[in-house]
Ligand SMILES: Nc1ncnc2c1ncn2[C@@H]1O[C@H](COP(=O)(O)OP(=O)(O)OP(=O)(O)O)[C@@H](O)[C@H]1O
């Protein structure tokens with residue numbers, strides 16, 4: 001599981017309880033500062049919710065974890081470190097492709113490939129060199145079961161993924177992500193385009209996934225954050241304002257901005 | 268009673284833009300009409316070429332009484348002569364070149380005494396000399412006796428003669444083209460080898476080769492004798508035709524192709540004749556300086572060249588576009604490259620022809636010849652050929668493919684790319700398995716445009732391998748079957764050659780229209796094929812509607 005980590009790379013065993021450690025991170029798009037002085041830990045096998053008003057940098061931070069921001073010209077971490085499983089992800093020996101295999105991501109807008117349902121889910125495993133048809137079938141089935149889509153699509157696996165409804169497409173994207181068997185799953189507003197029924201299904205799924213994965217979820221839906229997450233981080237204007245147990249943040253926030261935001265007084 | 272107020276004004280200032288809409292509609296209408304007119308004309312004239320017209324006998328006044336001439340009307344028109352008087356005249360196809368010298372004649376309407384359709388007129392097609400119009404007079408039988416048309420078995424004899432000659436022509440072609448061809452090729456090879464041995468360049472025994480050469484020479488003489496025998500057999504039979512003015516025309520069996528009685532056959536008979544003519548047009552070799560016969564070699568050349576061109580241009584253009592769009596560092600340099608590529612599409616095509624001649628033929632062809640055929644007497648690759656023509660056209664059309672591919676790549680949604688990368692794909696894997704399939708329809712659109720442009724291009728081809736008449740096809744049954752160095756015929760050039768280079772442009776006119784129609788049809792068919800493939804792919808890789 002930790003092929004990419006040599007023992008020498010591993011830092012203090014005590015802190016590697018945390019799946020992700022963020023320390024003093026500044027992030028810039030070109031010359032404009034998008035994140036400022038972010039520090040916190042994401043514990044293993046927990047669900048962490050990022051909340052905050054639009055444009056406060058939630059997606060930016062999320063995309064730092066799997067180095068998706070590498071694709072954006074001029075975007076970079078200007079200060080601080082991000083350790084995942086004890087390894088600084090920006091260090092030169094970390095291959096972003098390998099990193100992304102271990103840290104899956106589900107996007108805000110569902111983005112299935114223009115291929116069949118089966119091919120969508122089999123894409124990741126194929127990349128890692130799985131060629132055996134039987135093995136692929138098994139992975140596809142368990143991933144689709146894992147995302148609660150199997151019963152709906154088992155008879156039409158060879159059909160185009162675009163024939164699915166929006167909610168089904170989003171669950172297909174989740175299946176595609178977990179088919180790679182990542183350790184951490186990043187979800188950027190996975191339910192923003194879904195109706196309440198589909199949302200409920202995805203939430204159920206997230207709680208189910210928690211058994212095997214560490215999950216970071218960005219959401220604008222306070223109820224959702226409250227329902228699914230163990231920890232909540234509140235961001236405002238590129239800063240981490242408050243971070244802690246979800247139940248405490250929602251019942252007894254320390255900061256007045258947090259309270260204003262979760263009670264809907266601004267944002 | 269007060270009128271109810273109108274909710275919205277339906278005229279006046281709220282429709283300010285309307286005249287502009289009309290203008291665009293007008294422009295479109297004009298364009299469509301002109302295209303339809305052109306297509307209609309080409310289709311009408313092209314089909315007319317094949318439709319068998321009724322033959323008429325004209326009685327024409329001459330200085331010394333009247334004279335009869337038979338033929339079919341091609342055109343009637345008004346012409347103003349030198350004195351400003353208007354004449355109405357009729358253009359007639361009368362054939363019988365040995366009698367008249369010209370196949371076509373203009374008759375002044377005022378000089379026509381009478382015209383009638385005579386049932387027993389024949390239209391005889393022959394290999395050389397063009398059509399003959401007249402009445403059947405006699406047929407020469409195998410024993411040298413003559414049989415007149417009054418004999419009840421005359422028709423059968425005539426048919427049998429045509430058929431037997433067809434078989435003999437096939438036989439003759441086999442002997443001439445394949446057997447004698449093979450023989451002389453082998454002789455050439457051996458003679459070359461002999462020379463090389465004499466120069467001491469390769470080992471071998473000259474007497475052995477001499478012996479084989481002698482054998483081949485004997486074989487050649489045998490084949491030649493066979494050829495002469497077949498020809499004699501064909502020449503021994505004749506068909507005698509009497510023109511309407513009473514003069515006789517002798518048609519050798521060797522030249523006799525087909526006989527039709529256009530005034531006796533009904534609608535379906537004429538339809539059948541038209542289909543036969545179309546079939547011959549599509550499958551036969553040209554004759555009579557291309558003005559008669561078919562255009563098969565030109566069709567073949569056009570299609571093969573276009574396909575080979577697409578095979579070159581597609582990978583080349585796609586790879587270039589992928590590099591430009593996905594890998595090259597975007598900046599002033601890449602921008603300059605992109606502008607240059609776009610401008611390449613605007614360079615006159617003859618310039619590409621000159622480039623192809625200089626680079627592909629003289630330089631690359633010269634190097635290839637120097638390395639692989641150092642002993643050849645004539646240049647092999649250092650002369651125009653279908654390979655060089657295809658490559659030149661590929662260069663000409665590559666900007667189209669590059670631009671289309673770049674657009675298609677840019678149109679792939681960012682989300683799909685990011686999803687592929689988030690699954691742990693490397694950049695190349697994402698391009699290969701997700702981005703390229705998604706942009707395939709767009710890429711194919713570029714290829715379709717390139718094919719359409721390439722198939723219709725003529726000017727550069729004249730410099731790099733197209734000829735008026737090529738004896739051999741670039742793909743045939745003689746080893747090594749594919750001959751990329753061979754010169755070839757092309758429909759576009761054929762049109763130019765027929766219409767503007769032919770000694771008898773009047774006779775070639777129908778062929779020009781027919782060939783134009785064919786070229787348009789071929790381009791449309793090839794494009795349709797590509798469009799069908801594209802639509803299949805589009806269905807397979809449909810982009811999200813969500
Ligand atoms: N590609 C980019 N280039 C430049 N600036 C960007 C880019 N992406 C985001 N930003 C800026 O960075 C800041 C944070 O954006 P981010 O997308 O992280 O916000 P967010 O919290 O996810 O908002 P939302 O809830 O609306 O998704 C914003 O001010 C935004 O304008």
Ligand SMILES: [Mg+2]
Pocket residue numbers: 058059060188
């Ligand atoms: Mg966001």
